[in-house]
Amino acid sequence: MTKISIIGAGNxxxxxxxxxxxxxxxxxxxxxxAEGACRxxxxxxxxxxxxxxxxxxxxxxxxxxxxxxxxIAVITAGFPRMPGMSREELFQKxxxxxxEAAANVKSLCPQAIIIVVTNPxxxxxxxxxxxxxxxxxxxxxxAGVLDTARFTAVLAEISGADYKDIKxxxxxxxxxxxxxxxxxxxxxxxxxxxxxxxxxIDLALARTKNRGAEIMxxxxxxxxxxxPSASAYYMVRAIIKDTKEVMSVSCILQGEYGLxxxxxxxxxxxxxxxxxxxxxx
Numbered sequence: 294m295t296k297i298s299i300i301g302a303g304n305x306x307x308x309x310x311x312x313x314x315x316x317x318x319x320x321x322x323x324x325x326x327a328e329g330a331c332r333x334x335x336x337x338x339x340x341x342x343x344x345x346x347x348x349x350x351x352x353x354x355x356x357x358x359x360x361x362x363x364x365i366a367v368i369t370a371g372f373p374r375m376p377g378m379s380r381e382e383l384f385q386k387x388x389x390x391x392x393e394a395a396a397n398v399k400s401l402c403p404q405a406i407i408i409v410v411t412n413p414x415x416x417x418x419x420x421x422x423x424x425x426x427x428x429x430x431x432x433x434x435x436a437g438v439l440d441t442a443r444f445t446a447v448l449a450e451i452s453g454a455d456y457k458d459i460k461x462x463x464x465x466x467x468x469x470x471x472x473x474x475x476x477x478x479x480x481x482x483x484x485x486x487x488x489x490x491x492x493x494i495d496l497a498l499a500r501t502k503n504r505g506a507e508i509m510x511x512x513x514x515x516x517x518x519x520x521p522s523a524s525a526y527y528m529v530r531a532i533i534k535d536t537k538e539v540m541s542v543s544c545i546l547q548g549e550y551g552l553x554x555x556x557x558x559x560x561x562x563x564x565x566x567x568x569x570x571x572x573x574x
Contacts, residue, residue, distance in 0.1 A: 297529065298322045298360035300394045301370030302331040302353060304518035305410055305525070311338055311368060312526040314349040318533050321351045321440065325370070329521040332454035357397040363405050365397045365532060366523055368421060370412035371406075373516045384413050392416045395424035406567045409543070410525055414467040417545045419556035424470070429545040430567040436467030437541020437558040438524040444473045444501040451497055454480050461485075464541050464558045468504065469502050471558070482548055531563035538563055544571040 299306045299314055302325035308413045335353030336378070342348065352359065360366060371387035372415050381522055392409055407425060409418040410550035418434030425432060440463035458481045465472035475494060478485040485494060500507075510516045530536045542561040546552040549571060550559065562570035 296320050296322065296399075297365045297367065298324060298363040298405075299367045299369060300324045300360070300398075301368065301411070302327070302334055303369065303373075304515065305522050306337070306367070306369040307547045308518055308522035309525050310335075311341075311353055312522060313529060314338065314342065314347055314351050315345050315393060316526070316530065317347050318530060320349050321362070322359050323353045323479045324355065324357060324439075325353070327356055328353070331355065336434065342462060354433075357401060360397065361401045363398075363527055365408065366402060366405045367408045367410060367529065368394045368398075368417075369410040370394060371417075373412075384416050387411050387413075387417060388420060391420050392424050395421040396413045398534070399425045399427070405431070406556065408525060408528055409430045410521060415543050415556045415558070418554065418560070419545065422545050422556065428549065428567075430569060430571075431559055432545060433528070433530055433558065433561070433568045434467070434543030434558075434565060435521065436471075436543045437463055437525055438556070439521055440467065440471050440473075440501065440543055442520055443504045444478075444497070447497050447504070448478070448485070448501045452480055457477040460542055462560070463501070464560070466557055470550075471502060473501060523553065528563060532565060532567065535565040536563065539567070542568050542571070544568050546571065 297319045299310055302323040313321050318503040323331050331353035335351045336353045339547045402490055407421050409421050411417045414434045414436045422432040444461050444463050445459045449456050462474045463471055539560050539562050541558050543558045545556050546560050559571050561568040
């Protein structure tokens with residue numbers, strides 16, 4: 294796989310492009326209606342290549358035809374959630390953006406794997422699945438990887454432990470109803486329930502669920518992008534390198550966990566076929 298397209302060259306998309314190129318995973322094409330900014334970011338990233346020591350091509354365009362032949366298409370385009378905006382309002386604003394992106398991926402790179410980052414995540418992933426008509430294993434959303442990272446970061450802050458010593462998993466919808474699996478969470482091999490009181494665990498859960506909103510309120514304009522881009526990169530890397538790593542991914546379920554024709558975060562094995570295994574564990 295030599296080409297990845299990122300639809301949306303905002304903070305998440307451009308940072309993801311940088312991560313992919315600097316890891317020498319693939320060439321990158323960024324697509325955005327703001328062509329000048331998109332091409333400018335691509336040029337800036339290109340100028341950093343001699344310093345960072347990679348030879349990947351990074352281009353920017355507003356023309357969807359430039360995504361042709363991509364092995365992966367990451368959809369980051371859309372409006373960010375602003376303070377006071379409900380997820381339903383955000384859905385109305387972003388649905389047309391995701392429909393257009395998915396339709397172009399279907400037409401121009403019909404063998405691609407789609408990763409959706411646009412919020413509201415689960416709804417946008419399902420929309421991309423219906424619009425593209427792709428096999429459900431080739432359409433997924435980035436949410437659980439980010440939520441798991443946030444829960445890990447919060448636990449590290451509270452405990453003082455290194456990130457690598459914390460093992461946890463977050464499933465469910467991306468938002469207030471996410472489900473950190475406390476029963477599966479350990480710090481240095483010990484169950485978190487034996488380390489913290491229930492009150493402290495509840496505080497960690499609340500901080501994790503509100504993390505995105507907290508960042509958004511601190512930024513005043515826009516939303517998080519370093520961690521979301523890192524999460525999307527992690528998924529892209531697993532697919533390109535066919536690692537078969539199990540991570541929390543927003544998948545279309547057709548009977549698993551007693552759920553049918555819905556999209557929600559569950560454990561899935563990622564590889565060259567996409568979310569190759571989202572069966573119950």
